[in-house]
Amino acid sequence: MWHDKSVAFRLVRKKDVQETGELEAQARVDRRTKNLTKRLQPGNIAVINHSDIDRVSAEALVECKPRAVLNAAKSTSGRYPNLGPGILETAGIPLIDDLGPEIMDIREGDILHIEDARVYRGDELIAEGTVQTEETIAASQEAARAGMSVQLKAFATNTMEYVEREQDLIFDGVGVPDVKTNFEGRHVLVVVRGYRYKEDLAALRPYIREYKPIMIGVDGGADAILEEGFQLDMIVGDMDSVSDKALTSGAEIIVHAYRDGRAPGRKRVQDLGVEHVVFPVTGTSEDVAMLLADDKGAQLIVAVGTHNTLIEFLDKGRSGMASTFLTRLAIGGKLIDAKGVSQLYRSRISNWQIFFLVVAGCVAIVAALAATATGHALFGLISTWFGDIVHWFATLF
Incomplete structure (x- = not known):
């Protein structure tokens, strides 16, 4: 539990507005933001080590309603103009970053006391960082945009390297494993835990009800399908962010492995006693799901929450995101991106x-x-x- 004490915590949350309040709360600590949000409760202080906080992670944090977010790393490193810090600021959640690795030594459940950009445990000063405001976030974003040309060149180089390694798989389907699910002539809905995936999945209810597509959840996307009350047919991913409930739901499991055969997610499904297939391939799990559906004869592939812009690729934080670009080229007109469909039309009549x-x-x-x-x-x-x-x-x- 948490309670306030008479210590000032000052933060400019909105332009030209100075707020003075008190902040003391229980800490929840995890180096991986997506793991932390599974147990973060309203009123807790989130302690993370997340360089370049991405949009999906920020939205997940906002949903949990923490009192503040403490980041050991820089929330915007300058590599690209990430959107996460701005989302937290707009939601009125204090963000203090660049606190250093010592902040991660805090134990789960410790009561932290924040004054300005200083973090205390009792009378002990643990770390001091930088309070992020609308002005500092805007300045960081502007500086990061100047470095986008470097990222674009790196992306182009990565794309060529990926073509050399995986062209047989992408264009000829070499190496795609056999699966039990029958895709032939069916519609397939691939759900990824990306931007507005929950709203878009809900907006597709009429389509799902009429066409009854094969439902594929990419890691955490599997839980989104179950939460909406739909039947889950297949799970694809490295199994690091999907629940045991989804893994034991009866859906077919495809474990995404590295090209050399290493599959960190295999042990988890083995421990659960779940039958599974391993698919070694470079790239992302959403690419695996699309390539699999295409190779097995799917008539149409509808994607929800997937990534298709440079900022989104960089937000994903993987050098292999060029695979997504090439996968979309290979699938061509068979792919329909439903991301943002919930924003396409909103009734003006209440x-x-x-x-x-x-x-x-x-x-x-x-x-x-x-x-x-x-x-x-x-x-x-x-x-x-x-x-x-x-x-x-x-x-x-």
Whole structure:
């Protein structure tokens, strides 16, 4: 549990607005942000070591509603203009970064006390970092944009290296394992834990209900499918962010392995006693899911939450993101990216407006009937019928 004490914590959360408050709360600590968000509770202080906080991680943190986020690393390193710090600032969650590795020595459950950019445990000063504000985040973003040309050149180089290594797989399907799921002529929905994946998956309910596509969850995307109440047919990934519930749901398991055959996720599924197939390939797990569906004869592949811009590739934090670019080229017109479909159209008519419209329509009908002889006769019959019902209830008592 957490409680406030009389120590000032000052942070500019909105432009030209100075807020003064108190901040003391219980710490939750993990080097991996996506692991931390599974147990982070509202009111906790999140302690992470996350260079270049990405959008998905920031949105997951915001959902958990922590009192503050303490980052051992720089939240924006300058490598590219990542979106995470801005999302936390907009949500009003204090972010203190560049606290150094010593902040990770904090034990889970310790009560931390924050004053300005200094972090205390009791009377002991643990670390001091930099409070991120709207102004500092904007300055970091501007500096990071200047280095994007370097990232673009690195991405192009990585793409050529990937073509040399994996062209047989991408263009000819060499090395794709046999699976039990029958894809032939079916629609396939691939769900990745990416931007707005929950909203987009919910928006696709009518499509899913009508076409009943094969549902593939990429790591944490499998849990998103189950949370929406859909049947999960297959899980693809390195199994580091998917729940045991999803792994034991009866879905077919495809463990994504490195090209040399190493598969860190294999031990986990073996410990659960779950039957699985190992697919060694360079690139990302979402590429594996798409290439597998394409090779096995899927008619259409619908992707939710996947990555398709340079910023998103860099947000993913993998040098192998060029594989996603080439995978999309190979699949071609068979792939439909449904990311952002929930933003495509939003009704401008609210539920209250619809309610009042219905009421107004009913009033108009009643008024029209009241002006006719037929309407008078109808109201008389309704009045008599209602009186009979009242009389019947009265006789019961």
